[in-house]
Amino acid sequence: MRARRAGKPDAAWEISEEDADVRSRIMDGAGALDMVTWERIRRVPVTSVAGVPMLGVLQLHARDVPAAAWPEGTDVLQVLWCPEDHSGLPGQSDYWGPAVEMRHRSAATVSAVLDPPVPDDIGGRRAPxxxxxxxxEVNDLPDQDELPAELLAAAEPWAERHGLDFHRGLACHEGWKVGGWPSWHLTDLMPVACSCGATARLFLTMDSGGDPGVNVGRFGELRVFTCPVDASHPPRLNIQ
Known part of the structure; x- marks a missing residue:
């Protein structure tokens, strides 16, 4: 960086690809680095904040979403989240939002249905x-950044001739959805990688507003990506 500053005074803090690789090896999953002691700081992975119960956000039955991958012996998916914002969650790069937990269950094993605990004060925006x-069931097409240029050049005029908006009318449908394709309307395309190195696929999108009335990010979408190789690997979270 000293050499770079000497040659380019206005670019003293540029980070090259090599710098980024070195920094990644130094940090090794740390959320921050103590600039005095040079100790790596890792936040303890927590599912929820102490004293704040997880909230049920979504329940799906296999009969309603048969196309989803259901672990053997299960037919119910329950999605919960901690209503507090979290950063530094394991494997979640540049994420700031609710911690999400997915639980597959068998309806046959459920006996009494209990009233879930509700946090005292969450401002209403995280309680569905x-x-x-x-x-x-709808057909959902990939975002423009995930299509070959020649295919996109043909798709957009076709949609316009039929009075459709390709980018949100045919591709990356808005709302709550299982499967489909993610929209990258706030950032460039950001491939989401599983801890095993496989490219994760969009499993679930939870949208702000609508009937549930929740708000994530800046009134955006919270997307849950899962590993196509091994569904037991931890999901990846992203907000757009």
Whole structure:
């Protein structure tokens, strides 16, 4: 950096690809580096904040979403999150939002249905309003950044001739959805990698507003990506 400063005074803090690789090896999963002691700081991975119960956000039955991958012996998926914002969650790069947990269960093993605990003060934006889903199967196309240039050049005029908006009418449908394709409307395309190195696929999108009335990020979408090789690997989270 001293050499770079001498040659380019206005670019003293540029980071090259080599610098980034070295920094990644030094940090090795740390969330920060103590600039005095040079100790790596790792935040303890927590599912929720102490004293704050996890909230049920979504429940799906296999009969309603048969195309999703269901572990053997399960037919219910329950998605919970901690309503507090988290950063430094393991494997979640540049993420700031609720910690998410997915639990597959068998409906046959559920006996009494208990009233879930509710945090005292979460401002309303992270407590979903009770509502019933009416799943609809739709075709969802990839975002423009995930299509070959020649295919996108043909798709956009085709959609325009049919009075459709390709980018949100045919591709990357908005709303709550299982599967489909993620929109990269706030950033460039950011391939999401599993801890095993495989490219993770979009599993679930939880959108702000609508009947549940929740708000994530700046009224955006919280997306859950899962490993296509081994579903037991921890999911990856992203907000757009």
């Amino acid at each position: 309003l009770p509502c019933v889903l009416d799943p609809v």
